Each structure stands twice: as structure tokens, then as C-alpha cells.
Amino acid sequence: MGIQSSIEASADKFTPAMQRVASVIRERPRIVLDQTISELAESCGTSVASVVRFCRALGLSGYAQLRMRLATELGKEAAQFGSDLMLGAEIAQSDTLQEMASKVASLEILAIDETVSGLDYGALERVVAALDGAERILMFGIGASQFVAQDLHHKLFRIGRNAFLLADPHEAWTAALLSPPRTVALGFSHSGSTADTVRFLEIARQAGALTVALTGAPDSPLAKAADERLVSRARESRLRAGAMVSRIAQLAIVDCLFLGVASQRYEQTVDALKRTRDVTHPK
Structure with a gap:
């Protein structure tokens, strides 16, 4: 399962502090690549310890592995759908209908791919x-x-x-x-x-x-x-x-x-x- 899909699937078991981390990453997944763990904790209004617990709840060893997994995933998606799409980003009020349709279509393609490849x-x-x-x-x-x-x-x-x-x-x-x-x-x-x-x-x-x-x-x-x-x-x-x-x-x-x-x-x-x-x- 992709790391972004893992965050989605795990949302209900996160603590409130961890849910703030999840929300920020879901809206702006590249923030993990651009910020240190301390900067991310500040952006999420939480502590470094909460970010570490968030990573471990996803089965990761820590923030370094989260960055590595997310960088790989975003790179793969950019190669497949184009770097301008901002695939992981939320649909924004400023998006055109064409941009919204492209985001939804790409997410649906990814969902089918991840679901079928990950089936038991x-x-x-x-x-x-x-x-x-x-x-x-x-x-x-x-x-x-x-x-x-x-x-x-x-x-x-x-x-x-x-x-x-x-x-x-x-x-x-x-x-x-x-x-x-x-x-x-x-x-x-x-x-x-x-x-x-x-x-x-x-x-x-x-x-x-x-x-x-x-x-x-x-x-x-x-x-x-x-x-x-x-x-x-x-x-x-x-x-x-x-x-x-x-x-x-x-x-x-x-x-x-x-x-x-x-x-x-x-x-x-x-x-x-x-x-x-x-x-x-x-x-």
C-alpha cells in the first residue's frame, strides 16, 4: 500500500495530535520533503514526539523513512501523471473544472492500481x-x-x-x-x-x-x-x-x-x- 493510502486507511486510529499531522500531509504531501521534523511539528501545531508516533503508527521506523517513502511515491506519481498535477494535494477552491477532473481521474486510476496490486x-x-x-x-x-x-x-x-x-x-x-x-x-x-x-x-x-x-x-x-x-x-x-x-x-x-x-x-x-x-x- 502507498504511504498516502496508508495514512488514509489509518486515520481513525490516530490521536488528535497525529490526526493534525495526517491532515497537513494529506493536503500538502510535499511538505515532508521540504521541512525538517521540527518544522513539520510546528506547521502541524504539535510536537516532534507526536510526529515520531505518527510515523510508527504507519509501521515506519521514523521521519527519515517517511520522507524516503513519500519521495519515492510522489516521484512515481509525477512520472505517471505529470509533476504539475499536484496529485496528492486536496481539491482547492481555486481549481478549474479541468484540474478537478484530472485530480479525481488520477486518484481513481491510482486507487484501482493500488487495490488490485495489493489484493490478497x-x-x-x-x-x-x-x-x-x-x-x-x-x-x-x-x-x-x-x-x-x-x-x-x-x-x-x-x-x-x-x-x-x-x-x-x-x-x-x-x-x-x-x-x-x-x-x-x-x-x-x-x-x-x-x-x-x-x-x-x-x-x-x-x-x-x-x-x-x-x-x-x-x-x-x-x-x-x-x-x-x-x-x-x-x-x-x-x-x-x-x-x-x-x-x-x-x-x-x-x-x-x-x-x-x-x-x-x-x-x-x-x-x-x-x-x-x-x-x-x-x-
Whole structure:
């Protein structure tokens, strides 16, 4: 995972002082390259010790390694997208529509690249096998995460899988509680801290279902409630009315899941897609 994506994924476990460091770096990632640790601490209104703790919370030995990792990452992104883009910077009020579109598109490309390259393919294979053999597939998410769950539901339902998209928490908990044998329950939450979704997986797990978390936070409550974890990588802008970049990253995982399931019974899948297309697009 890139260092900027790691900062995004770890935001919820930072102390207030560490969150100030994270906020400054997210807005101006090059500040780490331009300032000493003392200067950065002053810019963030915190102490050098807090900056060190921030680095160690990311699994780094200290500020020197943070600078090295960030310099490498920013250099790679500049080579890929151009040095004038200021990729890591927040979308600013002064940005033109073209600049905003370029920043969002670049972040989405990076999110897909980091997500796919960082996937646990062992976990992905196990989830695909479970979905292929499932008697019932339950999916639940709230807000923007529900749109991602809806996409997977649409894909699986169209090829004849016994998939259910649950919209109401009480409905979701009831379905999880009454899981028959060979049920797979998938919970969607980028933050991994949505209480209703965590509860859904907890109940499903207690009922004997295989539980799967699709999240951007591998150490989150949702991840801990799951038997399998599929982790997305994304950096969000503060100007978001719902998940933007994180939604794209999770949809990449959804597509991988669907293709994996579809390939298990290739001829049946092709036939199902053709028949459902014929009935929805009559000549």
C-alpha cells in the first residue's frame, strides 16, 4: 500500500495530535520533503514526539523513512501523471473544472492500481469458491457502500446466483441470523466502522455463515468481524458527498469477484448473460 493510502486507511486510529499531522500531509504531501521534523511539528501545531508516533503508527521506523517513502511515491506519481498535477494535494477552491477532473481521474486510476496490486489473492480465491458453492449470498452496506453492494448483487443475480441485497439493518440482521448452511455474508464499508454493517457480519458469523469484509481499513471492526478480508486502497478528497475514489476501488474488487465466480461455470454464465440480455433487450 502507498504511504498516502496508508495514512488514509489509518486515520481513525490516530490521536488528535497525529490526526493534525495526517491532515497537513494529506493536503500538502510535499511538505515532508521540504521541512525538517521540527518544522513539520510546528506547521502541524504539535510536537516532534507526536510526529515520531505518527510515523510508527504507519509501521515506519521514523521521519527519515517517511520522507524516503513519500519521495519515492510522489516521484512515481509525477512520472505517471505529470509533476504539475499536484496529485496528492486536496481539491482547492481555486481549481478549474479541468484540474478537478484530472485530480479525481488520477486518484481513481491510482486507487484501482493500488487495490488490485495489493489484493490478497488467496483470500480472493477462497471467497470466489465460497460464492460459487453458496446456497445463499447476503450483501449489506449503508450509504455509498450500498451502491457497491448493489453492483455485486446485480451481477450475481443476473447469472442465476441466489443473491440478496439487504437495505434495512433489521432486515439484514434477521437474514444473517437465519442463514442456512453454505451462506456467504458480505459487508461493505470503506471505513470499516459502520456499526450496523459490523453487527450484520457478527450475527452472520455466529450463525455459521462465511463472512467477508470489503473495506479500506484492514484493522477495522468490520475486518475483525470477518472470516475473509478484501481490502481496497483509496485517497478521498474532503469535497465528497459520498464515497468517490473509494467507491471506484471497491468496484474493482467487485469486478474481480464477479469474474472469478463467472469463470467457475463459464458456459452457464455466458448462456445466462445472453438469455437475460435477450429478455431485457428484445429485438
